[in-house]
Amino acid sequence: MTASPHLTDDERFPLIPESSRGLLARLREHEAAPRYNMACGDRLTGEGLRRVRAFEESLVRPVWNEGEVPAWVREFAATALLQVPIYRKRGGRADAFEALPTSTRADIAREPWSFVPDDQPLDDLIVYYTAGASGTPMNVLAHPEAAAKRLPLFRAALRERGVSLDGGLDRVSIAFVCSQRTTLTYASLSSVLGGAGHVKVNLNPGEWRHPDDRARFLDDCAPEIYTGDPLSFADLAALPQTTRPRALISSALALLPALRARLEARFACPVIDLYSLCESGPIGVSHGEGFRVLPSDLFVEVLDGDGTSVAPGKRGEVTLTGGRNPFLPLLRYRTGDWARLEHRADGVYLLDLEGRAPVVFRAVDGRAINNIDVTTVLRPFALARFAVHQQGDSSLRVRLNSGDDIAPVAAALRSIFGTDQAIAFESFEPGEWKVVPYATP
């Protein structure tokens, strides 16, 4: 393990005394533990924990009417226009919210400092690096409290499926599993979860002393829940561990229904799909065919290219205002993801959610095919990930995980592109993770 030279465990866990860190030592020194490459804590102070609890208590399911901008959003905008350099510079008025300029990932990548309010102390700044599916890597400035506030949102999402996340000393609450060539891995504790353990591991066998250690270690951890993405969960499902989690929370990549069903059968627990971004934290939780907006401090619009709300029922770019990261207050932040917004009595829903702007393919007979239609025909397959790219000669280059069954996928694609559609199948390169699912020349 490479411990960071910068912090001590006392600094990593201000609220968890050494006498209560026995589990941490066991997780770090476990004979089947992965070769952790980092040490990490929750860095939560007493005041911070109090604010996280208050946040949890304030959570209600957000509901607002179509065309309505809630009063708190206008107040948030007024403060942001006054105190946040990038918004102040771009101008606009809080009482004309719909006319305010939008911001994008490129803005954060270019000048993250411009999003920091004038009066925000810099002492508790933390920096996350995110690569992003569409290739704009960026530093996201954040705060330990903003990181910890994901846990109440996890709890809210789990509660919708009747699952609790209890935490408590000497128990592992969360195993965050990745399946990548390399990623940061560590054992940690959470004050929000009463000192419970939390591990982040990479299922790549190269990160372990022995490949069998993965199942042994995770069985010994017996976490309350697993978090990860469809790709890592597909790999997790293939391991022989026998302990059963209460739920899986999947995020970051589209979870196809067939894979979800397979995972639910394998782990005998609900699999919850969470729409979450580094910039905002959790946005929506899967509910029926869509995602219901989860946090009550996030206002969601879907916009066209001009920053105007699209007509009801139309798809547009998911755009966020609010959030709880004091270093990144979001004011009409375009996520790069597309969806339809639907207002229902029990909440606000994002339907047909897809990363990136719509992609229009051409069928053999020249018909236009929306990427949503392609997703629809791929839904029956338990694909952990896929990429369908149309080439200049109209042929399709389809990439799947090695071992995926190609023939039925080819038949499904030809059912919409035409029986004569040329398709070349390839496997993803090892280490590829987030991929652009759809592209045309």
Next chain:
Amino acid sequence: MSLARTEPGPPLEALTHRLAETPGDFLAAPRIGNAGTVDVAAVVSDLLHALGGERLHEVDAAPFVPGDPRRATLQLVAGWLLHDPWFRQAGRFAEPARSLLASGLDRLLGVIAPADFISDPDRREELVRLVLKALGLRPEGESETQAADRLTTLDSVERLRVMRDTRLAQERIRKVQEAMEKKAAEEAAAAYGRE
């Protein structure tokens, strides 16, 4: 923002030319106590009379008894400008002129040296426009909006505020960048799920 209504006034160029030709006497040391030569209150009193108003009474003279030589010089330079025949012939600008000279130019003190209102073309134009605005006038041939926009562009106080704000903003950016650099090398807080 609503614009105060103004009437067409004299040509801008005539007044800026007049400022450029300000006699050296007006930059001579104002009389403060026993020192200096120019009696500011007497000059203002003559000016008000020339503009069709009453001379200064002793009780109204306080704003023109100098304590700050820069303020007195600015009053004298603006007084020279207001002595232009166009204003005198109109015979109705004594009261706004008195008000302007008494306190209307104070915001420029500490921002611009009085001599710059003679030597610097932009500052000449700024003072002319300020004086015209104070009299409810705008330069001949300009619309209300044109006159207001041009004055905003030339506004020295606003320019200094923007410069100060910009300097503060640059300082803040530098501090955040420094914190980023320091913290990026440091470990973050634990992440609980994929994003």
